[in-house]
Amino acid sequence: MDPILTLENVEVKFQTLAGMVNAVNGVSYSVEAGKTLGIVGESGCGKSVSMLTVMRLIPDPPGKITAGKIFFKGQDLLAISEEKMEHIRGSEIGMVFQDPMTSLNPVLTIGRQIGEAMMVHNGFSREQADARTIELLNMVGIGNPEQRIKEYPHQFSGGMRQRAGIAMALACVPDILIADEPTTALDVTIQAQIVELTKRLQKELGMAVIWISHDLGVIAELADRVIVMYAGYVVEEADVFALYENPSHPYTLSLLKSLPRVDDSGGERLTTIPGFPPDGITVMPGCPFAPRCSFAVEHCQKENPPLELVDHDHKIACWVDVKTGTERSL
Amino acid sequence: MIGTAESEVIKIQEEFKTEALTPGQLMRMRFRRHKMAVFGLVMLVVLILYSFGGSLFFTEADANFTNTKERLSAPSAAHPFGTDTIGRDILIRTIYGGQISLLIGLAAVVVEVFLGVLIGAIAGYYGGWIDGLLMRFTEAMFNIPQLFLLLVMAKFFGRSVPDINLFGRQFSGSVVVIIVIIGLTSWMYLARIVRANFLSLKEREFVLAAHTTGTSNSSIIFQHILPNSIAPIIVSGTLSVANAILAEAYISFLGLGVKPPTATWGNMLEGAYNYVETAPWLWIFPGLLIVLTVLSINFVGDGLRDAVDPHALIDAG
Amino acid sequence: MTRYIIRRILQAIPLLFIISVLLFVLMINTGDPLSTMGGRRVTRPADRERLSRQLGLDQPIYKQYLFWLIGNDWTNVDVDGDGIAETTGIRKGILRGDFGTSITQRGKEVTDIILERLPNTLILMIPAEIIIIILSLAVGIYSALRQYSISDHIITGLSFIGYSMPIFFIALLSMYIFGVNFKQWGLPYLPTVGMFDPKIGRTIGQVLLHMILPIFSLTVITAAGYSRFVRSQMLEVISEDYIRTARAKGLPKRMVITGHALKNAALPLVTIVGLDIPLLLGGAVVTETIFAWPGMGRLFIDHLSRSDTPVVMGILMMISVAVILSQLITDIIYAWLDPRIRYS
Numbered sequence: 001m002d003p004i005l006t007l008e009n010v011e012v013k014f015q016t017l018a019g020m021v022n023a024v025n026g027v028s029y030s031v032e033a034g035k036t037l038g039i040v041g042e043s044g045c046g047k048s049v050s051m052l053t054v055m056r057l058i059p060d061p062p063g064k065i066t067a068g069k070i071f072f073k074g075q076d077l078l079a080i081s082e083e084k085m086e087h088i089r090g091s092e093i094g095m096v097f098q099d100p101m102t103s104l105n106p107v108l109t110i111g112r113q114i115g116e117a118m119m120v121h122n123g124f125s126r127e128q129a130d131a132r133t134i135e136l137l138n139m140v141g142i143g144n145p146e147q148r149i150k151e152y153p154h155q156f157s158g159g160m161r162q163r164a165g166i167a168m169a170l171a172c173v174p175d176i177l178i179a180d181e182p183t184t185a186l187d188v189t190i191q192a193q194i195v196e197l198t199k200r201l202q203k204e205l206g207m208a209v210i211w212i213s214h215d216l217g218v219i220a221e222l223a224d225r226v227i228v229m230y231a232g233y234v235v236e237e238a239d240v241f242a243l244y245e246n247p248s249h250p251y252t253l254s255l256l257k258s259l260p261r262v263d264d265s266g267g268e269r270l271t272t273i274p275g276f277p278p279d280g281i282t283v284m285p286g287c288p289f290a291p292r293c294s295f296a297v298e299h300c301q302k303e304n305p306p307l308e309l310v311d312h313d314h315k316i317a318c319w320v321d322v323k324t325g326t327e328r329s330l
Numbered sequence: 331m332i333g334t335a336e337s338e339v340i341k342i343q344e345e346f347k348t349e350a351l352t353p354g355q356l357m358r359m360r361f362r363r364h365k366m367a368v369f370g371l372v373m374l375v376v377l378i379l380y381s382f383g384g385s386l387f388f389t390e391a392d393a394n395f396t397n398t399k400e401r402l403s404a405p406s407a408a409h410p411f412g413t414d415t416i417g418r419d420i421l422i423r424t425i426y427g428g429q430i431s432l433l434i435g436l437a438a439v440v441v442e443v444f445l446g447v448l449i450g451a452i453a454g455y456y457g458g459w460i461d462g463l464l465m466r467f468t469e470a471m472f473n474i475p476q477l478f479l480l481l482v483m484a485k486f487f488g489r490s491v492p493d494i495n496l497f498g499r500q501f502s503g504s505v506v507v508i509i510v511i512i513g514l515t516s517w518m519y520l521a522r523i524v525r526a527n528f529l530s531l532k533e534r535e536f537v538l539a540a541h542t543t544g545t546s547n548s549s550i551i552f553q554h555i556l557p558n559s560i561a562p563i564i565v566s567g568t569l570s571v572a573n574a575i576l577a578e579a580y581i582s583f584l585g586l587g588v589k590p591p592t593a594t595w596g597n598m599l600e601g602a603y604n605y606v607e608t609a610p611w612l613w614i615f616p617g618l619l620i621v622l623t624v625l626s627i628n629f630v631g632d633g634l635r636d637a638v639d640p641h642a643l644i645d646a647g
Numbered sequence: 648m649t650r651y652i653i654r655r656i657l658q659a660i661p662l663l664f665i666i667s668v669l670l671f672v673l674m675i676n677t678g679d680p681l682s683t684m685g686g687r688r689v690t691r692p693a694d695r696e697r698l699s700r701q702l703g704l705d706q707p708i709y710k711q712y713l714f715w716l717i718g719n720d721w722t723n724v725d726v727d728g729d730g731i732a733e734t735t736g737i738r739k740g741i742l743r744g745d746f747g748t749s750i751t752q753r754g755k756e757v758t759d760i761i762l763e764r765l766p767n768t769l770i771l772m773i774p775a776e777i778i779i780i781i782l783s784l785a786v787g788i789y790s791a792l793r794q795y796s797i798s799d800h801i802i803t804g805l806s807f808i809g810y811s812m813p814i815f816f817i818a819l820l821s822m823y824i825f826g827v828n829f830k831q832w833g834l835p836y837l838p839t840v841g842m843f844d845p846k847i848g849r850t851i852g853q854v855l856l857h858m859i860l861p862i863f864s865l866t867v868i869t870a871a872g873y874s875r876f877v878r879s880q881m882l883e884v885i886s887e888d889y890i891r892t893a894r895a896k897g898l899p900k901r902m903v904i905t906g907h908a909l910k911n912a913a914l915p916l917v918t919i920v921g922l923d924i925p926l927l928l929g930g931a932v933v934t935e936t937i938f939a940w941p942g943m944g945r946l947f948i949d950h951l952s953r954s955d956t957p958v959v960m961g962i963l964m965m966i967s968v969a970v971i972l973s974q975l976i977t978d979i980i981y982a983w984l985d986p987r988i989r990y991s
Contacts, residue, residue, distance in 0.1 A: 055895055057891060057894055057895060059886075061795075085897075086897045086898070086899055086900075087897060088897065089894070089895055089896065089897030090895065090896035090897030090898070091897055094895075094896075095892075095895040097888060097891070097892060097895075099888060102887065102888040102889060103888045103889055103891075103892045104889055104892065105889040105892075105893070105907050105911070106889070106911070106986070106987055107910045107911055107914070107985065107986055107987075108906075108907070108910075109986075116896070116898060116902075116906070117896040117897065117898070120896075120897065120898055120899070120902070121897060151990070152986040152987070152990060154986070154987050154990075155990060165892075168892075168896065169895075169896075171896075
């Protein structure tokens, strides 16, 4: 299947008081139509920024897209006009955000907020939009939609708000749904519901989904393919099964090891990754993960490893083979 | 590295880190980048030098020297700012008037800060009915427009203090009255800020800790909580100086403020509207000085406010 | 929301009460009504005693306050000053709208005096307030959308200068430029004195013409200040998450500003406007004095300078009530406009 979205060497920087932050460093990956890509990483690794870049919603100033191309349906999104981009946003690519409390406008009705994308992109009238909104609310599992479209966000619960957010993103039936940590701010039971909802909607509507999270458990449930990001770089990319059964990058390994598991024998300390995540401003020679890596060798401190194919569909950016503990022969 | 302890890892990472800025450095950096604030500061220094340094060149007697033959004369070499309705040199009067106007502004704020902090701290710290009562009182005062209150109080108490001799200057006792009443009518805004600050700070752990070690209430208020509220007090206090100067100017302009012959920038404008056509220099010069002073203070206050604001972290290049 | 309204009204009542006490205390301590009676000095102790009994000044403070508040027509007072209260009082108290009689305008009811001049002040204040709101919104939003641009810097600079000026300076300046200089330069000029030209009479055209300069003076300062406020509100709103969501839906920029940002940014302005009323009233005092406008502000100054306490206190009380009322109204309007409060 042809990828519907391809990022090529995208670089994004932010000018801050403390210095220039390298948020995204030459990142490349693609998303296949109808499939789900999971992006995993700690806060600050660049996963959200790369998605905002796709939507060209990076605030400038202080952010700047300094390099790269993003291909969507044959066009480089970074090269088209803002007007064209506005047409694509909402109608062909939809986005759901992390915090349902602040992502909805408190002074507009839910009906208006879900309906306006349809009115703008599909030329619907107020009545048509309302009718379709009621359908959408049903689809995302919000009861009594006729009443709900007249209500305001503060009258919804957290989980319902996020469902409304999803309905809003899907209103024009986009080809891609980008979900930026949509369940992080919700409690676990609601989280499960939203994940289920997304899986069902994807089957029904056939769209591609990009799901960003730092929660490996959620990614395992949803994704077909996963990329792992660290310090603005992609460090591992693989099919979901391959990643979880055969993690090949030290960072991925540490992430998986630090997950508490049901079958752990109690009494063992949880493994953490020593040190702290990079601030994005400090530029160190070599691999950004090297100081915290338990497999690092001398080469790691001198040169930053590129992202390479190591197996049939599995890419990593590392000099070392984690199974043997020695440097990989190329 | 294999087997490296966490502390070692952190040490290695820290080596490469860029120097983090201390909050003080950050503040000063932000203030300096606020070009208007720096300009305001410079302007203020110039004005202060003008008012206080200018007295080295002219005596107070010069300021009050009347010469009716030269009344209402336009700016000239002899009188660069012209003369007023009874022949006094306006330039010299603006110098001495500036001293009073600035003095009143500063002193009134001292009164205001004292009252505001006291009331706000007590209300915020003790809470309960004390808070309720003080806040009702504050709100009531807030609702009476300041200018009207000032005018009434100035009218009726203006003569209650005799003339004063201070720092070699002789000025009308109404100056003291004005200072007090401006302070008495301006503290409410600050009281609210301080109270809000205290309400939130008193729940913090360091206060709890102080309680458990038996520190007295007044000690907690003044030595523990208050230092943490300094920033908004400073910002508000700075901007209040501008308001105080304006307040004095307003009531002096209306003839109920500082009594002549003691000059203030405000009372030099008294009745000037009768001479708009014939003698604009009567009000242009003192008026401009007021505007410049208030403007500079506003710039500086704005800069201070940005400097202490923890939210402003991202530079916009 | 009705609960909110009721609560606010109930909060306002003790406030009014406290204000009345404060003003009463002020009134008691200011001036010596005995000495201003009829402009003649009352020196003989017997006369002073009689007068003070007639004026009810020998009564305990709380009784004086009570009479001031609810009048004395329900009890007997000492009218002839002989120490025996045998006639029914005629005062109805401020709660029933009776603020006493003026000292300088003998026998005229304070309420009448004030109401005569009140409309003139309103003619200035109401259009001024409307212009302020429109101007602040327009300039503030324009400025916010062009943050860091040259026009933003210029507007910011001008705004700073604007609200650093005392109102009399602006009034004098505008008088000078538009009244005096325009006349000198042969341009059509604006009148600077009074409400209308007595030779032409009190026509609508005349009043409108005379309104221009005073209203200009009243609006410049406040509009400069508020436009900064609107600007900062707008900037804050623009950086909110829901604006990002609106943009992520592909809404055109104009729609994001007007449909999403505006309402959130303008809402706090409602509250601010409510707080502006006292300032506007104060500004009216200066403006009316400079432009010889026959309004309540000038009335206040005139009667204050002649120590006419009843009129002065009457105005003070009325103004304070007006301030509280306007705050109440703006709070209610705000609650109605903000769905988070309306539908809580």
